[in-house]
Amino acid sequence: MRRYLNLNLILGGALTLLVIVAGTFAPLLTHLDPVLDADLMNSQMPPSAEFWFGTDSQGRDIFTRVLYGARISLTVGIVSQVINSVIGLALGISAAYWGGWWDDLVNGLTNMMLAIPSLIFALAIMAVLGPGLVSLLIALGLTNWSWTCRIARSAALSLKSQGYVQAAQTMGYSDIRIMATQLVPNMLGPILVIGTLGAGSAVLSEAALSFLGLGIRPPFPSWGSMLTDARELIVLAPWAAIFPGLAIFLAVLGFNLLGDGLRDMLDPHMRTRAP
Numbered sequence: 001m002r003r004y005l006n007l008n009l010i011l012g013g014a015l016t017l018l019v020i021v022a023g024t025f026a027p028l029l030t031h032l033d034p035v036l037d038a039d040l041m042n043s044q045m046p047p048s049a050e051f052w053f054g055t056d057s058q059g060r061d062i063f064t065r066v067l068y069g070a071r072i073s074l075t076v077g078i079v080s081q082v083i084n085s086v087i088g089l090a091l092g093i094s095a096a097y098w099g100g101w102w103d104d105l106v107n108g109l110t111n112m113m114l115a116i117p118s119l120i121f122a123l124a125i126m127a128v129l130g131p132g133l134v135s136l137l138i139a140l141g142l143t144n145w146s147w148t149c150r151i152a153r154s155a156a157l158s159l160k161s162q163g164y165v166q167a168a169q170t171m172g173y174s175d176i177r178i179m180a181t182q183l184v185p186n187m188l189g190p191i192l193v194i195g196t197l198g199a200g201s202a203v204l205s206e207a208a209l210s211f212l213g214l215g216i217r218p219p220f221p222s223w224g225s226m227l228t229d230a231r232e233l234i235v236l237a238p239w240a241a242i243f244p245g246l247a248i249f250l251a252v253l254g255f256n257l258l259g260d261g262l263r264d265m266l267d268p269h270m271r272t273r274a275p
Contacts, residue, residue: 009261015254023070054239065221072222076206077199083141088148096156113146126214155187200255
């Protein structure tokens with residue numbers, strides 16, 4: 001069991017690290033520009049020693065665009081999930097700690113958000129704000145906080161009766177200070193897991209929105225917009241769609257495996273059952 005769990009963590013961490021390195025060090029890994037280095041004389045070239053992933057319809061190097069597209073995916077996945085985690089933690093912990101009408105209001109809002117497909121809600125926000133990276137971060141950051149809120153509320157309900165929380169109340173700590181210093185540190189494990197899994201979901205949502213033309217503005221590369229450009233080349237130049245699709249697959253798989261590995265590592269029941 002332990003070998004399997006470690007495999008999830010190691011493989012997921014390796015894939016996630018690969019995406020981080022690709023996006024961070026893109027200028028060092030390729031000498032080409034993802035936008036400006038377009039040459040129609042080299043359009044739709046197959047993978048070769050010169051163009052590792054081939055070229056698109058405008059003669060741009062797909063390998064370069066995949067590397068720079070990793071920056072967009074990482075930014076969207078991490079930043080939007082940080083926004084989701086902050087909103088979910090704030091609402092979930094405060095609802096459990098204060099209870100009463102505030103708990104009822106947060107529960108109702110959470111149930112409403114869970115009833116609306118997150119991608120549909122993000123589409124509505126993007127339709128109002130327009131395409132762009134900032135709009136994308138706002139849209140995805142406001143749509144997927146409900147599960148974090150549920151987990152935070154459940155954890156806070158069990159933690160607020162613990163002795164150290166009552167001791168903090170006796171010492172005169174304010175409610176906000178108790179939530180921040182006594183409750184949040186003791187639920188970081190499950191929040192970290194759901195955040196890692198949510199980052200993979202955000203990468204998929206970004207690709208879907210960019211594919212629909214509501215994501216990153218062209219000609220700046222994102223994996224979703226690259227798939228949009230490759231629709232008409234799927235027969236003549238299938239590599240234009242294969243490599244961005246493969247990048248999305250590996251990034252999402254890495255985040256999901258990392259989340260599974262962290263969940264199993266942080267779960268005390270799994271640790272006690274492991275040999």
